[in-house]
Amino acid sequence: MLFRNDVRSASVVLFAVVMLIAGCDLGKPGPLLEERPAPAQVGGEIPITPVAQPVDLAPFRVNPCGSLKREDIAALIVDPPERVKPSPASSAPTGCSWIIWDGPQLRVQLPAGKEQTLADLAELNERDAGLYPGWRKLSIGGLPAAQYHLFGDMKSCGLTVGVSNEAALEFNYRLPGEIDSQYWGTDRCAAVFKAAELVIGNLRGH
Numbered sequence: 001m002l003f004r005n006d007v008r009s010a011s012v013v014l015f016a017v018v019m020l021i022a023g024c025d026l027g028k029p030g031p032l033l034e035e036r037p038a039p040a041q042v043g044g045e046i047p048i049t050p051v052a053q054p055v056d057l058a059p060f061r062v063n064p065c066g067s068l069k070r071e072d073i074a075a076l077i078v079d080p081p082e083r084v085k086p087s088p089a090s091s092a093p094t095g096c097s098w099i100i101w102d103g104p105q106l107r108v109q110l111p112a113g114k115e116q117t118l119a120d121l122a123e124l125n126e127r128d129a130g131l132y133p134g135w136r137k138l139s140i141g142g143l144p145a146a147q148y149h150l151f152g153d154m155k156s157c158g159l160t161v162g163v164s165n166e167a168a169l170e171f172n173y174r175l176p177g178e179i180d181s182q183y184w185g186t187d188r189c190a191a192v193f194k195a196a197e198l199v200i201g202n203l204r205g206h
Contacts, residue, residue, distance in 0.1 A: 029080045036183055037075035040193035043139035048119045053142040054164035055203050057110075064088055065096040067108060072198045076173075076191060078103050078182055095170075104181045105174040106195055110167070111160070118144055118162030132158075140193060141200040147189060157188035161196050163203075171196050 060067055065086035073081040077098050089095040095109025115121045125132045125146075132148035139145055145161040156174035163169055173192035175181060184191040 029082065031079045032071055032074040032081060033079050037194060039190060040140060040197040042193050043142075045137040046139045046142075046144050048122060048144045048162055049165050051143060051162055051164050055143070055200060057163060057167055057169070057203070059203060060169070060199075061094050061110075064094055064108065067096065067199045067202050068098065068195075069198075069202065072202070073098055075183060075198070076104065076106055076181075076195055103179060104184075104191065105176065106191075107170075107172045107174075108195065108199055109170050111170055116168065117166060118146060118160055118168045121160050121168070122146065140196050141204075143200065145196065147192070155188070157192045159189075159192045159196055161200065163200070169196070169199070171199075 065088050068076070068086070070081055073084050073086075077084045078100055083100050084098050087097045087099065089097075089109060093110040093112045095107060098106045110116075111121070115124050121132075122137075125135050125148075129135065132146075132150065134147065134149045136147045137144070138147060140159075140161060143161050143163060145159055148158050148160075149156065150158045150172065153174075155176060156172055159171040161169050161171070171192050173188050173195060175186065175188055180186055181188075181191055184194070
């Protein structure tokens with residue numbers, strides 16, 4: 001037979017266990033986004049030059065990591081995005097990486113080689129198609145672009161966008177190992193298209 005003190009002690013223990021479990025759930029932040037991000041609006045091939053709607057890269061050159069907002073990082077890397085620490089490039093070319101050790105890796109930068117425009121890159125691809133397997137011309141945000149797998153790396157999807165007649169931005173989205181993206185699954189190219197759409201929109205002040 002349980003006495004009153006025994007019942008009271010058991011109740012206190014049960015209450016403590018319930019609060020401990022609840023506390024674990026309360027301490028874990030929920031998703032930032034209320035719904036899944038919409039796919040990027042990718043258009044067909046357009047002329048590489050002239051670029052009809054050029055983008056000013058001055059803000060990117062000053063603060064490349066500011067080209068993505070907190071909600072953009074949640075949409076592309078992980079939601080909630082608190083674990084993602086934007087990392088600006090420590091040397092040329094100017095750029096930023098958004099990486100978590102157990103998830104997607106995104107890098108956005110100015111071109112690293114002497115080919116500084118999309119036209120330069122297209123000419124290089126014509127000379128050596130092995131550099132950019134899967135080369136496909138398209139457009140994003142009214143800008144000419146090309147998708148590819150740099151050096152045949154099928155774990156990543158690369159995209160170069162011609163933001164003006166004189167400049168371009170390179171995007172690379174990588175899923176190492178067997179890791180899936182929270183919102184994009186294994187579709188690296190869908191993710192890199194979205195990254196480009198978001199960065200371009202932010203640079204345009206949208």
